[in-house]
Amino acid sequence: MPAPSTLSRLDLSGALVWREILAMGIDSLRADKLRAVMTALGMAVGTAALILVVTVALTGKRYVLTQIENVGTNVIWAEYSGISSASSNVAAADYLTAKDMTAVEQQVPGVKEASPVMNMQQRMVVGSGKEQDILVLGVDPQYQQVRRIIASAGRFFDQSDSQSGNKVALITESLARRQFGSLDLALGQTIKIQEVPFVIIGTFRESVDTLGRSEIEDDTVLIPYSVARSMSGTPAVNQIYFSMFDAAGIPAATEKIQAVIAARHRPESVYNVNNMTEVLRLANKTANAFTSVLLLFAAVTLVAAGIGIMNIMMATVHTRIHEIGVRKAVGATRRAILLQFLFEAVLIALLGGTVGTLIGVGIPVSIQIFTNHHVPVSSLSAVIALTVSCAVGIGFGITPANTAARLDPVECLRHE
Numbered sequence: 001m002p003a004p005s006t007l008s009r010l011d012l013s014g015a016l017v018w019r020e021i022l023a024m025g026i027d028s029l030r031a032d033k034l035r036a037v038m039t040a041l042g043m044a045v046g047t048a049a050l051i052l053v054v055t056v057a058l059t060g061k062r063y064v065l066t067q068i069e070n071v072g073t074n075v076i077w078a079e080y081s082g083i084s085s086a087s088s089n090v091a092a093a094d095y096l097t098a099k100d101m102t103a104v105e106q107q108v109p110g111v112k113e114a115s116p117v118m119n120m121q122q123r124m125v126v127g128s129g130k131e132q133d134i135l136v137l138g139v140d141p142q143y144q145q146v147r148r149i150i151a152s153a154g155r156f157f158d159q160s161d162s163q164s165g166n167k168v169a170l171i172t173e174s175l176a177r178r179q180f181g182s183l184d185l186a187l188g189q190t191i192k193i194q195e196v197p198f199v200i201i202g203t204f205r206e207s208v209d210t211l212g213r214s215e216i217e218d219d220t221v222l223i224p225y226s227v228a229r230s231m232s233g234t235p236a237v238n239q240i241y242f243s244m245f246d247a248a249g250i251p252a253a254t255e256k257i258q259a260v261i262a263a264r265h266r267p268e269s270v271y272n273v274n275n276m277t278e279v280l281r282l283a284n285k286t287a288n289a290f291t292s293v294l295l296l297f298a299a300v301t302l303v304a305a306g307i308g309i310m311n312i313m314m315a316t317v318h319t320r321i322h323e324i325g326v327r328k329a330v331g332a333t334r335r336a337i338l339l340q341f342l343f344e345a346v347l348i349a350l351l352g353g354t355v356g357t358l359i360g361v362g363i364p365v366s367i368q369i370f371t372n373h374h375v376p377v378s379s380l381s382a383v384i385a386l387t388v389s390c391a392v393g394i395g396f397g398i399t400p401a402n403t404a405a406r407l408d409p410v411e412c413l414r415h416e
Contacts, residue, residue, distance in 0.1 A: 028316075028344050036348055039312045042305035043352025043392065044359065047385045050298040051360025054381035057291035062376060064283050067208050074112075074247040075146060076254050078261055079239045081270040094269035095236035098225070100261050104242065108256045112245045115143035116237040117215055118228045122193055134175075135220045136193055138228020146243045147206070153183035154202030162224040169198040170222040176203045191221065194231055198223060215239060250275045302388060305352065306396035313345050313400035317407075324404055325412025338405035345397020346390055353389025357382050 080095045098116045105111050118138035123131050143149065144156045153176075157168045169191060176186035183203045190197045198221075206216055215238070229235065244253055258273040265271070317324075324337060361382055364375040 026347070035312060035316075036351065039309055039348050040352030040355065042308045043302070043349050043389055044356035046298065046302035046305045046392075047353045047356025047389055048359040048363075049301050049356075050295070050385045050388065051357060051378075051381050052363060053294040053298045054291070054378050055360070055364045055375060057287065057294055058376040058378060060290065061284075061287035064287060065280065074244045074250060076242045076244065076250065076257060076273065076275045077239050078242075078257060078271055078273045081272045084268045084270050093236075094265050095238075096240055096261070096271070097235040097237060098229070098240075099235070100264055101237075101240045101242075103264060104240070104257050104260050107260050108242075108253055110244050110246055110249055110253055111242050113142040113146050113243045115140040115146050115241050116225055117143070117239040117241065118225060118232060118236075119215070119238040120193075120228060120232060124192055132219070135217045136228070137215065137220060137222050138225040138232075139222055140225050143222070143241065146241045148208075149204050150207055151202045151204050154187045154200070156202055156204070157222075157224055162226050165227055165230065166224065167196060167198045167227060168201045168224070169193075170202040170204045171200055172216070172218060172220050173203050173205045174218045175220070176200075193221070193223070196231065250277050302392055306349075306392040309345055309348055309393065310396040310399060312348075313341060313397055314403065316344070317341065317400050317404040320404075321407065321412045324407050325409045325414075328407075328409035329413065334405040337407075338401045341401035341404045342394065342397050345401065346393035349389045349393025349397070350386070353386050356389070357385050360385065 078096060078100070080093070082093075096116075101114050101116055105114055116139070120136040120138065122134050122136050124134050141156065141158050141162055144151070149156070151170065152173055154170070156170060157166070160166075161168050171186060171191075173183060176183050180186040180189060186200050186203055189200045191200065192198070204222065206214065225237075242253075242257065244250060254273055254275050254277075258271065261271050261273065262269075327337065361377055364377045367373060367375050
C-alpha cells in the first residue's frame with residue numbers, strides 16, 4: 001500500500017496531477033514487487049514473441065524473395081505448348097526457332113539479352129566412367145546473363161566460340177566432382193557428344209538451387225547453340241529466354257512477345273510466355289499470410305497477459321478498498337481513482353513490454369554479432385510492441401479501475 005503521505009497529496013478540485021499519479025503508481029508497484037514482476041512477466045513474453053514473430057517473418061520473406069530475384073525477376077521465357085484443343089486439324093508440331101528470338105529482339109523494345117535453349121538428351125561417356133544419360137543444352141553466350149549462371153571454374157563460352165563453332169562445353173559442378181574428382185581437374189578434359197569431342201572449358205551452377213524445376217538437371221552439359229544446331233539438323237528450340245532492361249515493363253513485354261510469336265506461327269499453335277512477376281506476387285502474398293498467422297499466435301499471448309493484468313488488478317482493488325475509502329473521504333474524485341488504478345495497470349504492461357522488447361530485439365542482434373548472419377530487425381515492430389503493451393494495459397486495466405472508481409466510500413471505510 002502507498003504511504004499515507006503520498007495518498008494525501010491531492011488536488012482539492014478533484015483531479016490528480018500526472019506527476020502524483022506516476023508517484024502513486026510507482027509506490028504501489030514497490031509495495032508488492034513480486035506481484036508486479038509476475039504480472040509483467042506474461043506481458044514480457046507476449047511482447048518478445050510479437051517482435052520475434054515479425055523478425056522471423058521478415059527473415060523468411062526476405063530469403064524467399066531473394067531466391068526468386070536471383071532466378072531473375074526481369075526474365076521472360078517462351079516455349080511451345082502444342083496444338084489448341086479447339087483445332088480439329090492434326091498438324092505437325094510447330095516449334096519455336098531462333099528466328100522467333102530475333103523477331104522479338106527487333107519488334108519488342110526493352111529486350112536486353114536473349115538465348116535459345118535446345119534440349120539434346122544424349123548417352124555418353126564422361127571421363128573414365130560408364131556410359132550414361134546426360135542432358136545437353138545448346139545455348140547462346142547470353143544465356144549466362146539471362147539465367148544468372150555462375151561459372152564456378154574456368155569460363156563460359158563467348159561470342160567468338162559461338163561464331164567459330166568451337167567444340168567447347170561447360171558441365172555442372174556435381175557432374176565434374178563425380179566424374180573427375182574436382183572442378184579444376186575437369187577443366188581441359190574431353191567428352192564426346194554424338195562421337196564429336198568437346199573440351200570442357202568450365203563448370204557451372206545456377207545462382208539459386210531450383211531443385212530440378214528448371215531446364216537444368218544435375219548432369220547437364222552446356223554447348224554453343226550454333227554447334228548444337230548443326231549437330232541436331234533441326235532449327236527447333238525448346239525454350240527462348242529474354243531478359244529485360246526494365247523489370248516494371250515485364251507484364252507489357254510478356255504480352256508483346258506472345259503476340260510476336262503467335263503472329264509468326266499457325267493459329268492453332270499454342271505458346272506459353274511466362275515471367276516471374278506472378279511468382280513474386282504469390283510469394284509476397286504467402287509470406288504476408290504466414291506473418292498474419294504468426295502474429296495471431298503472438299496476439300493470443302498478449303491477450304492472456306492482459307487477462308492476467310486484469311485479474312491481478314481486480315485483486316489489488318479488493319485488498320485496497322480501505323485505502324480507496326480514505327482517499328474519497330479526503331476529496332478524491334471517481335476520475336482520480338480511475339486514473340490511478342488505470343495507470344498502475346499501464347505501468348505493469350509497459351514494464352513487461354519494455355523487457356519483452358529488449359529480449360525480442362536482443363536475440364536477433366546477438367545472432368548477427370555471434371554468427372555474422374544478417375537478421376532484419378524492424379524498429380517499427382519495437383514501437384508497435386510497446387504501443388500494443390500500453391493498449392493492453394489500458395484495455396484490460398479499465399475494468400478494475402472503473403470498479404475501484406465506483407466503490408461507495410462509506411462501504412469502503414467499513415471494510416476491514
